[in-house]
Amino acid sequence: EPEVTQTPSHQVTQMGQEVILRCVPISNHLYFYWYRQILGQKVEFLVSFYNNEISEKSEIFDDQFSVERPDGSNFTLKIRSTKLEDSAMYFCASRGALAGTYNEQFFGPGTRLTVL
Amino acid sequence: GENVEQHPSTLSVQEGDSAVIKCTYSDSASNYFPWYKQELGKRPQLIIDIRSNVGEKKDQRIAVTLNKTAKHFSLHITETQPEDSAVYFCAATKRGADGLTFGKGTHLIIQP
Numbered sequence: 001e002p003e004v005t006q007t008p009s010h011q012v013t014q015m016g017q018e019v020i021l022r023c024v025p026i027s028n029h030l031y032f033y034w035y036r037q038i039l040g041q042k043v044e045f046l047v048s049f050y051n052n053e054i055s056e057k058s059e060i061f062d063d064q065f066s067v068e069r070p071d072g073s074n075f076t077l078k079i080r081s082t083k084l085e086d087s088a089m090y091f092c093a094s095r096g097a098l099a100g101t102y103n104e105q106f107f108g109p110g111t112r113l114t115v116l
Numbered sequence: 117g118e119n120v121e122q123h124p125s126t127l128s129v130q131e132g133d134s135a136v137i138k139c140t141y142s143d144s145a146s147n148y149f150p151w152y153k154q155e156l157g158k159r160p161q162l163i164i165d166i167r168s169n170v171g172e173k174k175d176q177r178i179a180v181t182l183n184k185t186a187k188h189f190s191l192h193i194t195e196t197q198p199e200d201s202a203v204y205f206c207a208a209t210k211r212g213a214d215g216l217t218f219g220k221g222t223h224l225i226i227q228p
Contacts, residue, residue, distance in 0.1 A: 045215030
């Protein structure tokens, strides 16, 4: 069964540094998402992406964040200048398109980001 | 925006008993309600979902009920087994707004 993959599994960075988290969505999916989960807390939506543009973003997704689909397979999340509070597990998700309805988002295994 | 409340935060049941987890949502336009199971250190995985045109859905030992008028939905697990131990998250969204709004999670503990 196809799965969403993410790299790296763990990223350690210094405060103020830029990080890029990478995701490979399921190949025939059209909608892509980033979520984050601070340790012990709920999963929080960051941004959704469709047709090469952001379709929705949350209040968390400020100017420090950006997303990109640089080629036909990868989907990336960039944090420009990391802060301590950016430390979290970041999940990528994707879903296919079924006309007239909503369907399952498949989550990747996550990247644990630690900001020192 | 949408707000999802989930209760209880921890639920301990004896193996073989039933477990019920409840969620409420605030946005009456929400129309899709998935439940995810997350084992420690793993990704969230969908276990069941329901759309607003349906009041109940069942899949073997798992069922979800939806009350649109009261804006709440519940997960029911019958004949619980040790492998059911995990954190369960409810979520809600609406067509035209892609992001899922999650509840805070319920840590389900199955006592042998």
